[in-house]
């Protein structure tokens with residue numbers, strides 16, 4: 001029994017050592033793919049990656065394309081995420097549609113899963129639902145938000 005106890009410890013030490021090697025390899029791999037995702041104009045914030053393909057389309061089209069790619073439209077939940085999205089908007093000099101809208105209930109802005117937004121950065125005077133036709137949200141080069149018609153065409157920006 002004494003001997004088998006020792007060999008169990010030795011075996012566990014070996015397994016930990018293998019796992020440590022695998023963790024180091026995974027960390028290196030993750031670091032590499034974070035660089036890939038950020039090149040040439042993506043951004044990594046925490047465990048979110050914001051990526052554009054350069055495609056432009058209306059809200060439904062962009063939403064579908066992000067879903068198809070295994071992500072969703074960029075949905076900033078704090079100032080750091082909003083700033084990262086703003087940097088991409090500046091680089092392309094084109095506003096993007098966020099994964100936020102009030103299609104379901106006028107004036108109640110939600111994420112795509114229906115949850116009420118926890119962060120916002122509206123331009124002064126917005127959202128104004130101009131002509132009663134603005135249920136989607138664009139973000140400008142100044143990082144501020146404007147509600148806008150979902151039929152407009154904007155640069156795609158997905159989060160993964």
Ligand code: 289
Pocket residue numbers: 126128129130134146147148
């Ligand atoms: O069609 C209206 C939009 O072009 C925008 O016009 C003005 O900038 C403001 O009224 C905005 O709120 C509006 O989205």
Ligand code: CA
Pocket residue numbers: 126127128129130134146147148
């Ligand atoms: Ca507006």
